[in-house]
Amino acid sequence: MYCKNDLCEILSLLLVKGGWWLLFGIIIPILSCIISGCRVKLNDQKQKIDEQEPATQHWQKQQPQSAPKGAGKWSKKLLVVFVLLGIVMCNWLFWYLNRKDILGREVTLANMCEERARMLQDWFNASMSHVHSLAILVSTFHHGKNPSAIDQKTFALYTERTAFERPLTRGIAYALRVPHSERAKFEKQNGWTIKKMETEDQSKVQECIPEKLDPAPVQDEYAPVIFSQETVSHVVSIDMMSGKEDRENVLRARASGKGVLTSPIMLLKSNHLGVILTFAVYNTVLPAYSTPQQRVEATAGYLGASYDVPSLIEQLLQQLASKQTISVHVYDTTNASVPIKMYGDEITDTTGILHTSNLDFGDSSRKHEMHCRFKQKAPLPWIAISSSSGLLAIILLVAEIFFAAINRIAQMEENCRKMMELKVRAESADVAKSQFLATVSHEIRTPMNGVLGMLQLLMDSELGPVELGYAQDAHSCGKSLISLINGILDQSKIEAGRLELEAVPFDVQYILDNVLSICSNESNKKDVELVAYVSDQVPEIVVGDPGRFQQIITNLVGNSLKFSLSRGHIFVSVHLADEVGDPVRDPVLRQVVSLVEDTTNKKYNTLSGLPVVDRWKSWENFKKLNSAAEEPEVIRLLVTVEDTGVGIPLESQNRIFTPFMQADSSTSRTYGGTGIGLSISKCLVDLMHGEIGFVSTPGVGSTFSFTGALRKRESRSIEIKYDPVFDELRGRRALVVDDRSIRAEVTRYHLQELDVSVDIASSLKSACKHLSSTSTSSASTNLAMVFIDKDAWDKNTGILFQCLLKGAGQSGGSEGLRNLPKIFLMTTSKSTSESVELKSAGLVDHVLRKPLLRSVLVACIKEAFGSRYIMSQEKEKNELSSCPSLLREKRVLVVDDNVVNRKVAQGALKKYGANATCVESGKAAVTMLTPPHNFDACFMDLQMPEINGFEATRLIRCMESEVNEKIASGEASPEMFGNVTHWHTPILAMTADLIQASNEVCKKHGMDDYVSKPFEYEQMYRVLARFFHV
Structure with missing residues (x-):
C-alpha cells in the first residue's frame, strides 16, 4: 500500500512539473508573439519614418499601412489554450491535494486503529498467559498432590x-x-x-x-x-x-x-x-x-x-x-x-x-x-480548494494581463497608426508653416530692407533738424517692426531646432552698455532709473554669442520696463556664479542680498529706495551654480535683472515662460508686448547650458536671474581705443555724493574703470565735512571730479559746497583756481530747465543723464575738460578720417533681383569706400564671376528667378575648382587667369529668409557667410571685413 502511495506521489510530482513546463511553454510563445509583433510594428514604423519623403510632395506614399494582425490572432489562440490548460491544471491540482489529504486521513486512521488493535492483542495475550499459568497451577497442586x-x-x-x-x-x-x-x-x-x-x-x-x-x-x-x-x-x-x-x-x-x-x-x-x-x-x-x-x-x-x-x-x-x-x-x-x-x-x-x-x-x-x-465527517479540503482556486486566480489574472496587453498593444498599434497619419499631417503642416514663414519673412524683410536702407541713406544726407527727426522716427518704427518679426522667427527656429549659437569673443560691459543705450529713452520717459553693474571677478573678454547674450538681457530689461512704475528702478548685475556663495565679497552684491530698511525715512537701501524682492530666491533652485565641476576654461555667469514693477500675479507665475502667454488677457492692451520674449530667453538660456528663474511679489516687483556657460579668453582680442583723457585722470580722485550706498557703489565701479580713485559721501553736508577735513592735504589737490546724485542735491548746501571748493582752490593760488574740481549732477529727469539754471548759476559744470554708460561718462568728462583736450580730439578725428578703410577701393559684386535692395547695398558699400557693381540675377552673377575676373567679394541674394543663390554659388565653385585643378596640374598657367594661383571669391549670402538660412547651410552650399535683411551698414562691414587685411 505504501509503495503504491509513493509511486502515486512521484507520478503526481512529475505531472506537476510537466504541467508547469507546459504552461511556461505556452506563456513564452505568447510573449514572443506579442514582443515580435511590437518589434515588427516598430521596425515597420521606423523604416517608414526613415524612408518617407517630403510630406507635401508624397502624401499618399506616407500613408501608414494597417498593422499586421497575425501576431495578435495567434496570441489570442495561444491565450485560450493557456487558459484551458490552466483550468485542467487547477482541477488536477485540486484532485491531487484532495487525494493527498484523504491518504493522510487514511494513514492517520490506520495508525490509530493499528495502535488499538495492538494494545488489545497485547493485553489479551498477557491475560491468556496468566490463565495458562493458572491451569498449570491447578494441574500441579490439585491433580499432582494427594490429597489436593x-x-x-x-x-x-x-x-x-x-x-x-x-x-x-x-x-x-x-x-x-x-x-x-x-x-x-x-x-x-x-x-x-x-x-x-x-x-x-x-x-x-x-x-x-x-x-x-x-x-x-x-x-x-x-x-x-x-x-x-x-x-x-x-x-x-x-x-x-x-x-x-x-x-x-x-x-x-x-x-x-x-x-x-x-x-x-x-x-x-x-x-x-x-x-x-x-x-x-x-x-x-x-x-x-x-x-x-x-x-x-x-x-x-x-x-x-x-x-x-x-x-x-x-x-x-x-x-x-x-x-x-x-x-x-x-x-x-x-x-x-x-x-x-x-x-x-x-x-x-x-x-x-x-x-x-x-x-x-x-x-x-x-x-x-x-x-x-x-466519528466526524472529513472537513472540506481547504488546502486543495485554496491552492487550486489561487492557481486558477493567478492563471486567470495572467490571462487577463496578457489579454489586456494584447488588446492594449492592438490599441496602441491602432493609435500609432492614427498618430502616424497625424504625424504626417503635422509634418506637412510644419513644412507648410516653415515655408509660409520663410515666404512671409522674405516678403516682409525684403521691402523693409529697402525702407530702412533708404531711411538710413536719407539720414546720412543733409537734412534739417525737423526732417532728420521724422526720418529717425520712421527708422525707429521700422526697427521695432523688424524686432517683432525677428522674435516670431526666433520662436519658429527654436521650435524647429534650427537655432545655433556663435562662439566669438566679446566685452560683457560693452553688451550691457548697448542694452542700456537701447532702453534708455523708454526708461527716461517713465522716470525709471536704469543701472548696470559688472563684478570685477568677471573677465573683461569672454567667448560666446554676444548677440544672443544681449538679446536675453534686452528681453528681460524690456519686460521690466513695460511693468515698471515711475520713480522705480531696474538693476542689471553680472557676477560669477561662484560669488553668490558664502562669504559674499563683492560690495554691491553684499548690499543687495542684505537690504535694510531705513525706519526713519521709510526707505530701503536700493537704487530707488523702494522695496524689492529677495533676489536669492530667483536662483535658489539652480542646480549648476557652482562651476567647480566645469572645464577649467569654462566660466558660469549669473545675470540678475531687478525691478520695482507691478509684479506677477501668483496664479500666472507658472506660465510666464510659455510662448505668447501673458499674465492675463489685458496685459498686452495695458503694457504692450506679445508674450514671446521670455519664452525665447528661456530657450536661449537652455542653449547656453544655463538656467533661468525668477521671484516676484505683486505690488513689490520682480527679479529674473539666469546663468550661462561661457569660455574665458586669455589674450585680449578686442582693442579698446586709447584716449588721452585717461592719462590725465589716472591717479586723480573723485567724490561721489549719494544718499543710497548701493547706488554710490555702482557709480564708484564706473569711475574705477577709468582708474579714478573714489570717495563716497552720503550727503552734501558730509561732502562739505570731507572737503573741510582734506583742504590742507594732497587729497584736496588730486580731487578732479564731484558726482552728485539729484536725490542728494540741496541748493543751499550746494552753494556752500561750491564755496568750499573755491576756497580750497584760492588757497592753491591761480593754478588751484584753474584746476577746480568739476561738478557733475546725475539725474534721470527729462526736465532740462533746472539743469540749465544750475549750470547758469555755476553750481554744476555738467548734468549727466542716466543711465550711466561708459561711453556717455567718457564723453561727459571730455566735455567738462574740453578746453584741455580739444587738440587731442581734433587730432583723433583727423587720424580716423585718414585711416584707410579695409573696404576702400575693393570691388564688390551685389546680386539681387530687387532694385531697391541693390541701391541700399550699393550705398552702404560706397559709404565704406568700396566700388559696388550690381546685377539682377544669378545667371548674370555666374557670368560676372567666371575666372578670370576682378571682383574681391560678392553679396548674393538667395531667392532669385531662374537660378537662385545656392545654385549660382554651386556653379561658381565648380568653375573655380576646375580652374584650380588646371593650374595645379600645369594644364594652365596663372597668367591665363589673372596671375591668381588659387581662385576662391568670398560669396556672402543676403537673405530675408531667417528660417532656412544659417551659417552652416550657407557653408554647405559653398558660401562663406551671410547677412540677414534688413541689414545694418555696420553688419555688412563687419562680415565683409573678415576676408580682407590692411
Missing part, C-alpha cells in the same frame, strides 16, 4: 488476589472431567447435582440460579465446575459440556493443548457479549510432540476464563487521548459471511474511510477484526 492442595476457598482466594494480573478477565472457573460412570459418586461426594448450562430461552441467562437449573442430561462425560472465582461463583455445579459453544471449546482445548475461544456468547448474569477462553488441565506433563489422543486421555479438567468484550475494549479506549476521534468496532469473522459484532455502536454512515485491523487472540481457528472509522 487446592479447594474452593483456596482457589477463590488465590484468583481474587491475582486478579490484577488478569485485568481483562471477568472470572475464572475450573471444571473437573467426570465420566458418566462416576457421576453419581461425584454428585454424592460434592453434595449437589450437576446442572445443565443451557436453557430454552437464552435471553434470560441473566436470571441464572444454579438451584433452579435442570440437572445435566445423560452423556458420556461431564465437566462440572468445582472451583470458581468469587465473581463467577454462580457457575459452580454447572456442566461446561452441556452448552454447545462450551462443549466445542472443551473438546478443541483438550485435543490441541492450547487455549481456545468460544464464539461471542451472552455471558451468564450479564447482558454483554463475551468469549470464554478454555485451557485443558492435564494430570501429567505431556511432551510437545504428544498426539491429540494422548492429550484427551491425559485430560483431568478444564480451566475457563470469561471475557466481557465491550467492557474490555471500553477500558482500553479510556486510556487513549483520541478516544473521541474514531469509532471502534470489533467483529468475530470466523464465518466471513455472517460476522458477529462483539463491540461497537450502530453504524449510520458507511461512506467514510474504513480501516480494518486483524486481531490475533491466540486461537488460530477463530478470526477477529477491528473496524475503525472517524
